[in-house]
Amino acid sequence: MLITSLVMSLNQLLPVAILLILLQVVAKQSLMKLLGGLILGIGLSFLFVKSAPLMSPLFDYQGLEYAQIGLCILIFISALYYAIKQATAAFMIAIISVMTLYLSHYIIYLIGFWQSNEAAQSLFIGTFLGLGICSSFSVLLYFLLSAIKQRFGLTPLLVLLALNSAAKLVVALDLASQIDLIATTVTVWDLRDILTENSEFGRVLRALIGYEATPNLTSLLSYVLSSVLFLSACYFIPKSITKEKS
């Protein structure tokens, strides 16, 4: 139970921490806004968990998937808007959405097993350790990305943010094929012998850039196209705004 809690907390906290750090390094937000976003995110995650049994039977028992697809799309759009305009609202929406998407799973796990006396201690220690590891990773990532920004400018960060956001659209596609909304296409390659997604490095890569060992054609094309779209928008839209102003 202790190891499961630790792995679960890392799985659900890492994607939140990575997006938070990426957005913070692209354009820094004040500590108050950051804390506000985190508190709102935790609150909405609990609300999502509470309303999940009501949402679940909607649309022929596909309500939760639709809600999660909506959150994934919201993360992509708000991250893109933040990369272009650095608007606080976009930062808040991205953070709250990613927290609701990932933390809700962990909250379901915590609530489900908390009642068991034997499990409570393991859950607490596992969560505490997971938070500690995630915080350490976040600090290191923050300084690494800040150093990259100082040396190479914003472009590498925008590429990373584009890949991270595009990965959320791939999650949305997987959810859509899970409920038979879109057809699953053929697997393009199988890298399970080289790097599995449940290995330590595989998990970090998955949280960072959406690594998939067995991607299907639709996912791969969407990933590439949405990354290109993200980067093109970041490159062309600020230029057109500057032109209009001058």
Place this chain on the structure above:
Amino acid sequence: MIKQLIRPYLYCCVFLSFNAASKDYRIVLKDHLFYPAEIVVPANKKVRLLIENQDSTPEEFDSFDLNREKVLYPKRKSVIYIGPLIPGRYEFFGEFSPNTARGAVIVTEKERSNANN
């Protein structure tokens, strides 16, 4: 003319809908174990997994191989579509009880059906 165009379309729709709904594979989660732990499904066909969580705790059906993830609420049924898949072994597990709740979808060319209908 319109009738001639519509008729094949309707036949096609009816055929596809029967084809899509023809195979249900039922998996039960009980005492943090999947029953059956292995299901055999035909290659290159979409199948519908009906997963029933009979435990009093939630579970999360997770599979890196199938790119699927779904919370299974206690005492409830959930549906996941998978495939079409190429022959091979695709593992899945319960993320909340990964040591016990483990299973695999075995995709074969020859249909050794353990479908429910």
